[in-house]
Amino acid sequence: MIILDGKKTSQEIRNEIAEEVKTISAKGGKKPHLAAVLVGNNGASITYVNAKIRDCEEVGYTSSLIKLSETISEKELLQEVAKLNADEDVDGFIVQLPLPKHIDEQKVIMAINPEKDVDGFHPENLGKMALNLPSYLPATPMGIMDLLDRYNVETGGKHCVVVGRSHIVGLPASILMGRNSYPGNATVTLTHSRTTNLKELLQDADMIIAALGKPNFITADMVKEGVVIIDVGTTRVVDKSKKSGHRLVGDVDFKEVSKKAGFITPVPGGVGPMTRVSLLKNTLMAVRKKL
Numbered sequence: 096m097i098i099l100d101g102k103k104t105s106q107e108i109r110n111e112i113a114e115e116v117k118t119i120s121a122k123g124g125k126k127p128h129l130a131a132v133l134v135g136n137n138g139a140s141i142t143y144v145n146a147k148i149r150d151c152e153e154v155g156y157t158s159s160l161i162k163l164s165e166t167i168s169e170k171e172l173l174q175e176v177a178k179l180n181a182d183e184d185v186d187g188f189i190v191q192l193p194l195p196k197h198i199d200e201q202k203v204i205m206a207i208n209p210e211k212d213v214d215g216f217h218p219e220n221l222g223k224m225a226l227n228l229p230s231y232l233p234a235t236p237m238g239i240m241d242l243l244d245r246y247n248v249e250t251g252g253k254h255c256v257v258v259g260r261s262h263i264v265g266l267p268a269s270i271l272m273g274r275n276s277y278p279g280n281a282t283v284t285l286t287h288s289r290t291t292n293l294k295e296l297l298q299d300a301d302m303i304i305a306a307l308g309k310p311n312f313i314t315a316d317m318v319k320e321g322v323v324i325i326d327v328g329t330t331r332v333v334d335k336s337k338k339s340g341h342r343l344v345g346d347v348d349f350k351e352v353s354k355k356a357g358f359i360t361p362v363p364g365g366v367g368p369m370t371r372v373s374l375l376k377n378t379l380m381a382v383r384k385k386l
């Protein structure tokens with residue numbers, strides 16, 4: 096069994112990015128600039144956005160954090176998006192999700208200039224991704240692809256079962272795994288809450304991408320020997336022994352499933368850090384397009 100070490104791999108990619116930023120600066124180019132919009136006081140969102148800003152500093156990017164009130168109207172938020180679209184210094188930006196219930200997320204995503212949509216959530220980028228055209232890829236699926244690539248995991252002709260069809264992870268991951276490229280060329284089954292024979296499908300899978308958000312949902316009896324496990328789950332469970340008062344638990348029972356797996360991502364330290372570095376990669380791509 097080989098651990099797909101996202102912490103180590105993402106650090107390697109970060110180092111490569113930091114080198115490229117230095118090269119751009121040495122040639123007199125401007126530092127990449129990522130802006131993040133945070134609406135309200137969602138604890139997880141605050142943690143994620145702060146981490147994204149820290150990541151920027153670490154590789155030498157400029158970053159801006161735009162904090163907005165929970166009660167901001169949809170119209171005002173759309174005005175903020177328009178400002179960022181027009182700001183020539185900002186290479187790319189994200190609006191952290193979820194947004195408060197009174198705001199239509201899709202409308203906000205659609206308002207982002209696709210050329211600055213470093214989350215890869217705009218339909219133009221998702222459409223290009225489906226057609227195998229250059230585009231910003233959503234961060235988590237891109238992180239998964241990079242991890243498979245860096246460990247030379249064979250995917251062609253394999254049966255890949257994706258669990259969960261979210262627009263951010265499951266759906267785009269299923270498209271990428273089915274594309275005619277590497278990693279990809281897999282035979283993909285996209286499963287979701289209405290799937291009736293999930294256990295059967297999982298038992299046939301050569302690779303499982305678990306993104307359903309149910310801690311320890313996938314157990315050893317559901318997988319076959321040699322399976323490649325990509326665990327996207329990060330559910331916070333209360334753990335008084337931790338300083339933070341909680342720990343992250345994946346969708347896969349790591350202790351037992353790892354005994355059967357060929358490759359497996361840990362939680363934490365697997366997909367999470369890869370996701371963070373993907374945003375940096377997309378922001379660099381936004382800058383490259385202008386060089």
Ligand code: GUN
Binds near residue numbers: 189214
């Ligand atoms: N919420 C959870 N993941 C993400 C992400 O990758 N981007 C944004 N904008 N919001 C998120």
